[in-house]
Amino acid sequence: MAREPYLVLRDFRVWFEKRRGFFEALRKATPEYVRAVDGVDLDVGRGEIFCLVGESGCGKTTTGKGILQLVPPTGGDVFVDVPKTVLDEYEAAKAGTGSADLETIRRQHSLSWKEHRPWTIPQFVLLGILLAVGTLIGTTVPAFVTAAVFHLPFTDGWSYVGYGVVVALLVAYFGSMPPTRPTPRITLVLGGLAVLAFNLSADLGLVFSGYVDAGGLYQSRIWGDQTLAMLGGNLLAIGVAVFVGRILIWNRLREEGLEGIQIRGLRQKLQIIFQDPYESLNPKHSVYDIVAEPLIVNGLGRNRAETEARVEQALADAGLRPPRDFLFRYPHELSGGQRQRVSIAGALVLDPEFLVADEPVSMLDVSIRTEILELLLELREKKGLTYLFITHDLSLAWVLADRIGVMYLGKIVEEGPTRELIKNPRHPYTKALVSVVPVPDPDRRRQRIILKGERPDPSDIPPGCRFHPRCPVAFERCGWIAEEVVTELKDLSVGTPEEGLFAGLRADAPGAFTLPSAPPDAEATIRRLIEAKREEFRGLKAIRSIERADGGIRVSLHEFTEPELKAIAPDVKVSCHLFA
Amino acid sequence: MPLLTVKGLKTHFQTQEGTVRAVDGVDFTLGEGESLGLAGESGCGKTTAALSIMRLLPSNGKIVDGTIDYVGYDLAKVTEGQLRAIRWKHISIIFQGAMNALNPVKRIGDQIAEPIVIHDKVDKEAAMKRVGELLELVGIHRERAQEYPHEFSGGMRQRVMIAMALACNPRIVIADEPVTALDVMIQAQILELLERLKRELDLSMILISHDLSVMAETCDSMAIMYAGKIVERGSVRDVYKDAKHPYTKDLIGAFPDIEGPQTLPAYIPGLLPSLINPPLGCRFHPRCKYAWQLCVDQEPGLDPVGADHFAACHLNTTTPPPKEAT
DSSP states (O other), X not given: OOSOEEEEEEEEEEEEEOOOOHHHHHHOSSOOEEEEEEEEEEEEETTOEEEEEOOTXXXXXXXXXHHTTSSOOOEEEEEESOOHHHHHHHHHHHHTOOSSOHHHHHXXXXXXXXXXXXXXXXXXXXXXHHHHHHHHHHHXXXXXXXXXXXXXXXXXXXXXXXXXXXXXXXXXXXXXXXXXXXXXXXXXXXXXXXHHHHHHHHHHHHHHTXXXXXXXXXXXXXXXXXXXXXXXXXXXXXXXXXXXXXXXXXXXHHHTTOSOOOHHHHTTTEEEEOSOHHHHSOTTSOHHHHHHHHHHHTTXXXXXXXXXXXXXXXXXXXXXXXXXXXTTOOGGGSOHHHXXXXXXXXXHTTOOSEEEEESTTTTSOHHHHHHHHHHHHHHHHHHOOEEEEEESOHHHHHHHOSEEEEEETTEEEEEEEHHHHHHSOOSHHXXXXXXXXXXXXXXXXXXXXXXXXXXXXXXSOOSSSTTGGGOTTOOGGGTOOHHHHHHHHHHHHTTSTTHHHHTTOEEEEXXXXXXXXXXXXXXXXXXHHHHHHTTTSGGGGGEEEEEEETTEEEEEEOOOOOOOOEEEETTEEEOOGGGO | XXXXXXXXXXXXXXXXXXXXXXXXXXXXXXXXXXXXXXXXXXXXXXXHHHHHHHTOOOTTEEEEEXXXXXXXXXXXXXXXXXXXXXXXXXXXXXXXXXXXXXXXTSOHHHHHHHHHHHHHOOOHHHHHHXXXXXXXXXXXXXXXXXXXXXXXXXXXXXXXXXXXXTTTOOSEEEEESTTTTXXXXXXXXXXXXXXXXXXXXXXXXXXXXXOHHHHHHHOSEEEEXXXXXXXXXXXHHHHHHSOOSHHHHHHHHTSOOTTSOSSOOOOOOSOOOOSSSOOSSSTTGGGOSXXXXXXXXXXXXXXXXXXXXXXXXXXXXXXXXXXXXX
16 A cells, blocks of 8 residues: 555454343343444555445444444454554564564554453352452451450441441452452442441441340341441442542553553544534534534633634634634524534544544535535645545545445455446445446446345344355355255245245255255256256355255255455455455 | 426415425426426425425415316316325325335335225225235235334335335326435335336336436436426436536536546535525526526526427526626
8 A cells, every 4th residue: 555554444343232131131141243343454544535335234334433432342453543563563463473462562552452351250250259258357357356456336426437438448459459350340349348348347346346146236226326327337438449449440450551542632633524414513502612612522722712713723624714703603503514514623623633524425415515525625635634434425435535445244345446446346246336326327327236135134144255145146155054045945936836845945054954855856856946047046056965865855055254355456455255 | 298287386385484485486297108307406396396296285385376287187276085086096106205204003014005995995805915916016025014114124115115106006106205315226226116117007207306316317307496496307318418507517517427537526606595585586696607697687487498408597598798807
């Protein structure tokens, strides 16, 4: 790539967990995911306009939001403005050849890196036992001491409160030391333990000091007389343990370098323009409020005058001139184009380097779209911005983009320079997509490749190449499983004499299916049908062998793999078995 | 002999701000088996024109002038009872926004059957049989009649809307933005379906859209609307290749062309005019690069500029004064 890379995604994933009922969660150990973005590799050069195109639901918007951490990424890496040497090291480490440690590079440079070491069940059990024993010891000792030295019960309710604080401090301090893992969630456990320890030791103290006998503990006068003090002690114990625990754990995270990159500072450099200016602007805020908000949130703009100056500058940059006329208008007083300019000004006010433009013109009238697009181009010239432009409109990508990536069902299927991708599409999906773009000229009727069906559900992604069920040129290795082939056989036999025969087809393994009781000529029938229909019903191509077994017929299928996104020409990457 | 003739149609809305002249003198004809495209930007009155034909306007909207002649009946004046016999049985509409136009709590089969039961006076069973045929016609399995709208994807819902419009064998189908908000691939599927149905069922169609590139591929003739008026009308070829109105030229030029040059298309500076207080003279003159004094003083009529090709622009009838050097 000619340009120096600015944004680099590797195996970027954003999965959304499917909601499950309580019993469902008990029954199934692993949750199901909607795999909205499922392994995207992307290189955007500095100052480049990269268009991400695809049908709705292919994950293009989620990719944009995931980069900015507006939705939490599930996995993979996001590098923003990282030196080339580091990227090379990263690639080498990933391939297992480099000297540097992969985790270290990711921790230092990847935006989506998270301290992630999964708990195993034995670890969980061990930790539970350790903590329980620790708490027991931790509570009996102070109970003895307090009983012996301070002669419990305290005469004064405040003593219980103070005692709660002391216990909480002890629990928080010891609980957040190694071997406890520094995760923010652990502080909640500490809070719970502090309460447990406080009550247990106070009660034990009462027993050991001989004030009450063990049996009569809960009828004791103390609880009756000093309920409020005990409650206060409990509350303080939780609060102090959580608060102190959190501070200590943050400290540990920082000291051990486990916090990864802080997105907060970086967000000023990475901004987004949303699709619909009629929805994305708060109708109760004036233009000034909307554009000044990022400054206030980020603690920039030290005084009103400076804030105002920066807001005006941003509005002028976004083409709202003179800016003073717009400052105190409300969104309903603006036209669609002006609203989108306000949205752009809101993104510009922090002086970003990178903008995710999520369909910024799709809600605007055609006659004013180009004005907004020209503005985006002008800003690139003036400020050296880099864009990730998300659109479903290939003809728009054609006139705007330097490079295009085509997404299908959470993955990039083809990526390359605009001219190459549109004029010489290689992936069957890209070919179809380019062919159906309407052309504003009645004389140029184009040969359209209309794909059958609709995109599959991203929570149930087809195996192998995820495009194969709709692909007009799919073949053996593309990922056909027995179930699909059985469905195709049943579909093609509807209304033919074979309908009854095929009704008995059973897929009993991913790679094979059987016809349990078949008449002698069934084998020949199937062979004939396959020969006749395999161009139309592509799944039939996957059939490797048909043999008689146990009075029936057993059909086995070819093996398949998922195609990888590979460079097949200079600067062009395609993920399709046709190019393997 | 045209099937539908609209002459001088004016539809106005009463609002708090004043009278919105959404459609302000529109003429067009629709021939037997023809498909007419009605194009224009949002707010130009194309949907209002279509709703006026069906007399389905909201309560504050009223046809104030003009005639809509359908085989001898003036739809602008006929009684509600007569209209009811024509609606759906003769003229039906595919409403905008398939996502929201279906009733979410009724099975789609029942929704499609409703007009059949009412208009064809048949029992439920016969109607459901017809529903099955209709669904297969639009490429949906007939068993899915038992499902609810949320079980269908956007493209499938649009197919249901089309089946519903075809329920009573109409002669004219009005399709209001049938492919807006659908993906390109689904868009192509739906347009192909509409073309096939039009051929097989011998329909006449009015296709309303803001997307000129879609129209270029599907219509025979088209009318371009701007601010409540038709500015140009003619065969698709004439309008695209030999546009006689600056707005038509600019609008076509505003679409990026995937087979054209790799440059940003042009745009039309300025804003859409207010329909409460439209500009004097030619409504496009504030945004027109050729406008001169005459355009402000006098409103151009829709004059013939070729065989069956009309345009409302002074440029076609008068020579503009030489431009002053600036």
